[in-house]
Amino acid sequence: MARKDITVIGAGLVGSLIATLLSQRGFRVTVFEKRSDPRRAGFLGGRSINLALAERGLNALRATGLADDVLAQAVMMRGRMVHDRDAGTSSLHRYGVDDSEVIWSVSRGGLNTLMLDAAEAAGATIHFDQGLASADFAAGTATLCDSAGVLRQVEAATLVGADGAGSALRAAMHAHTPLGERIEELGHGYKELEIPPGPASQPFAIEPNALHIWPRGGYMCIALPNREGSFTVTLFLPNTGPHPSFATLPDAHGAEALFRDEFPDALKLMPDFNADWSAHPVGTLATLYLDRWHIGGNALLIGDAAHAIVPFHGQGMNCGFEDAAELAPLLEAEPDDIAGVFAEFQRRRKPNADAIAAMALENYIEMRDSVADPHYLRKRELGSLLAERAPAHYMPRYRMVTFTHLPYHYALERGRAQDTLIEQLLKGHTDVSGVNLDDAVATLKATLPPLPAR
Numbered sequence: 001m002a003r004k005d006i007t008v009i010g011a012g013l014v015g016s017l018i019a020t021l022l023s024q025r026g027f028r029v030t031v032f033e034k035r036s037d038p039r040r041a042g043f044l045g046g047r048s049i050n051l052a053l054a055e056r057g058l059n060a061l062r063a064t065g066l067a068d069d070v071l072a073q074a075v076m077m078r079g080r081m082v083h084d085r086d087a088g089t090s091s092l093h094r095y096g097v098d099d100s101e102v103i104w105s106v107s108r109g110g111l112n113t114l115m116l117d118a119a120e121a122a123g124a125t126i127h128f129d130q131g132l133a134s135a136d137f138a139a140g141t142a143t144l145c146d147s148a149g150v151l152r153q154v155e156a157a158t159l160v161g162a163d164g165a166g167s168a169l170r171a172a173m174h175a176h177t178p179l180g181e182r183i184e185e186l187g188h189g190y191k192e193l194e195i196p197p198g199p200a201s202q203p204f205a206i207e208p209n210a211l212h213i214w215p216r217g218g219y220m221c222i223a224l225p226n227r228e229g230s231f232t233v234t235l236f237l238p239n240t241g242p243h244p245s246f247a248t249l250p251d252a253h254g255a256e257a258l259f260r261d262e263f264p265d266a267l268k269l270m271p272d273f274n275a276d277w278s279a280h281p282v283g284t285l286a287t288l289y290l291d292r293w294h295i296g297g298n299a300l301l302i303g304d305a306a307h308a309i310v311p312f313h314g315q316g317m318n319c320g321f322e323d324a325a326e327l328a329p330l331l332e333a334e335p336d337d338i339a340g341v342f343a344e345f346q347r348r349r350k351p352n353a354d355a356i357a358a359m360a361l362e363n364y365i366e367m368r369d370s371v372a373d374p375h376y377l378r379k380r381e382l383g384s385l386l387a388e389r390a391p392a393h394y395m396p397r398y399r400m401v402t403f404t405h406l407p408y409h410y411a412l413e414r415g416r417a418q419d420t421l422i423e424q425l426l427k428g429h430t431d432v433s434g435v436n437l438d439d440a441v442a443t444l445k446a447t448l449p450p451l452p453a454r
């Protein structure tokens, strides 16, 4: 049997993963990446950006055999460390009962390097400095452009677009058939800063095994650990509007004043604050919704190219990895019906992409505001008690999203049902201790079916 050709656009996190998975399944994979090879120049010496890898992403990496290599480079985060404004106190809220329920801080550059190596080792051919310029789906060709502006045309009967939120393949598809694109800007942006490593005797200036959050109501800072002892700090803030917003912080001095008032403990650990603030751009945040992800068997979008989301659940990459892990076996099973596979992929994944998009937006509000809200704290306390007493019937939504493979749309729906029940159980109580737990468990079991077995 002739090997099937697949052309992947984008060699980022999701592109390199799908290239690896398809090469391992006998497809002849060619990848075109707009940027130069990060293994030659770029990430080395560049600033470290990290992201949180959770169970879904890890599970997809297991399918390639890469999971252990990735974990060997990662820093374990056991919970979120919440930094209060006043007193400068902080407390660790564990994500799980033990180290089987943790998330991992991984370097974006390190992960990309590892996965590019894996894709090539599996047989994929990667062309760097080759950005997609246009595609002719009827002719089955694609036009690529290098950084000097030189164009070349290649055969590409089956295209998989993993070229990120600003996808060029999506634009080319849209020109052929409208995809029903809707982009909802959040109205908040982000700025990346750094806490450098301390002395070799104590490289981490704050708790290394945690995701740090400074919630300030309306905005917040987070920090994720890097292996060398540094932390990547990200400030999330409204773009415009009353102070503080990016509009009211025209320069590093204004920003430093905000940090002195609101994040003094973090500022003390950032000697290069002004230089970082001036050098790094404000990133934009938006959710991308499409009605369709594919054009017959000619082209399919996956990862951020199909469903970019806001980062507040730390699931963008995890969801894109889950896309790749689901697509590869479908293609392997039906290599002669690519159009059918693409349609089936969209049918299965779109409700899940919509669900994590919604949950990611909700989590921003929860992170920045409600961690200090007493009603929210009561709900969480009762939720934990029910999860302890009736684990087959109650699981906090964060855990379903972060530590299981339950479909995102299930997590959203089950979370809603659990939330309704908790509100009902708390009605008339100002304290969780007033709720009769035996009655609550009985109501829970009578109201909701058990969760799917793990």
Ligand code: FAD
Pocket: 009, 010, 011, 012, 013, 014, 015, 032, 033, 034, 035, 050, 051, 052, 053, 130, 131, 132, 133, 162, 163, 164, 165, 166, 167, 168, 169, 190, 234, 283, 302, 303, 304, 305, 311, 313, 314, 315, 316, 317, 318, 319, 320
């Ligand atoms: P990308 O990573 O954007 O890769 C796209 C690739 O395509 C790039 O290499 C690009 O150069 C290339 N490309 C672009 N245009 C072309 C073209 N015309 N031709 C060829 N190639 C092209 N997710 C998590 O799971 N956990 C987190 O903790 C997390 N934190 C985040 C924090 C922030 C501030 C942000 C903004 C996002 C975060 N995410 C996180 C989301 C995550 O970054 C994305 O979901 C993920 O990078 C998507 O991967 P991708 O491969 O689809 O796209």
Ligand code: E1W
Pocket: 052, 080, 103, 211, 222, 311, 312, 313, 314, 315, 363, 367, 398, 402
């Ligand atoms: C995670 C950028 C980012 C990445 C994340 C998370 C958050 C807040 C942000 C969500 C979370 C891991 N979260 N953490 N603690 N509670 N919710 O779990 O990735 Cl802002």
